[in-house]
């Protein structure tokens with residue numbers, strides 16, 4: 001583990017996974033993941049369907065309970081504490097939520113609340129979690145909607161928007177939590193091709209502002225361009241990781257090579 | 272048909288009508304709340320809770336309301352429960368209708384996309400806030416029609432409370448029948464009164480449903 005010194009400009013570790021293991025009944029989905037994610041960096045996770053990408057992401061914000069190893073967010077182990085005998089015990093959900101106050105997730109299916117207007121969706125975390133007064137919450141929500149280019153639809157309801165618009169609203173809603181770390185689980189996979197760009201643009205801006213991002217994606221162009229680190233997951237293990245130039249131009253693992261070949265032949269041009 | 276009878280018994284029938292409205296409203300209100308509690312119980316892990324929930328449904332949906340009312344009113348004193356007819360009436364309606372409401376809630380909650388709840392959890396919303404702000408408003412739109420049906424059934428079933436002399440409108444009509452040796456006049460009144468009541472319930476529920484599903488049409 002890297003020592004978290006604040007003296008020099010070395011970024012501190014935002015998320016650290018240590019020998020992370022996750023099972024669904026007998027099916028082991030994550031088979032010992034070690035990963036370091038530095039503050040302010042963009043990490044893209046790629047890999048075939050069923051390789052455990054979503055599960056990995058969902059273990060970080062504890063939407064899934066992992067069984068072994070550790071998920072540490074800014075040095076604090078998520079989900080587990082110690083009882084008096086020093087044994088590991090699961091913490092209550094509300095406490096885990098508090099510890100995850102700086103982490104939020106953007107979902108493939110947006111998961112907006114359809115009975116609330118766009119503005120109300122973004123105001124929800126402000127009003128109902130942080131207890132921000134109405135006028136202030138509204139102002140902040142409008143700022144965030146402006147940031148993602150959706151202020152003109154503030155009064156609309158989610159179901160009347162395109163997928164790309166919904167996802168941008170979902171990003172604004174996540175930002176209302178004021179996170180330091182954002183997790184994206186295939187944020188553009190449910191979108192029509194012509195709508196992918198508008199969402200990626202918002203994400204790119206977030207990256208430029210220094211947001212710590214972990215992005216599961218099939219958009220190799222985005223991964224190559226924006227990420228500091230790419231992680232290739234295969235069958236629940238990290239098969240290869242490194243800077244995008246290395247992974248995309250000179251992959252050493254045969255599995256990654258064949259994964260990239262399949263991807264290029266499907267998408268016409270290489271990333 | 273002797274319409275002049277209505278002049279004499281009108282006030283008594285009207286009083287019975289008001290009492291039916293009162294008993295049914297209370298029964299409905301308590302039933303809605305107790306049904307929600309039952310639903311929450313059904314979600315609890317553990318065999319005891321599940322056993323209780325299943326037993327409750329089997330008891331209150333598997334036996335006639337008439338039998339439940341008799342047993343509680345006449346059987347209650349044997350276990351130290353001497354309750355007034357009015358109290359037993361409201362209680363029985365609530366216990367009975369709650370069994371149906373619980374199952375309606377269940378189907379309503381289950382049809383809500385799981386992702387919406389994950390988003391709420393991820394954003395730090397507490398369970399109770401999620402319930403009140405996310406689940407209930409959407410569920411409302413789904414459950415109003417089946418709840419309406421159940422309420423109409425309950426209102427009709429409330430006539431059974433006359434067997435333990437709850438002073439509701441069937442009791443009033445039966446008294447009129449026995450005192451005047453008529454059948455058509457009192458029961459015609461009952462038919463009209465129950466129909467009006469259920470018509471009004473349907474109107475209110477339709478309005479609520481329109482309001483609750485507003486977001487689906489905009």
Ligand SMILES: Nc1ncnc2c1ncn2[C@@H]1O[C@H](COP(=O)(O)OP(=O)(O)O)[C@@H](O)[C@H]1O
Nearest residue numbers: 024027029047048049050051052053054055056
């Ligand atoms: N809730 C679940 N219950 C049981 N198995 C699951 C569940 N979620 C995912 N899995 C299994 O875990 C494996 C990895 O899934 P996932 O993390 O969703 O993969 P990816 O996101 O890379 O496509 C798959 O084999 C999948 O069937």
Ligand SMILES: [Mg+2]
Nearest residue numbers: 053054055186
């Ligand atoms: Mg996935």
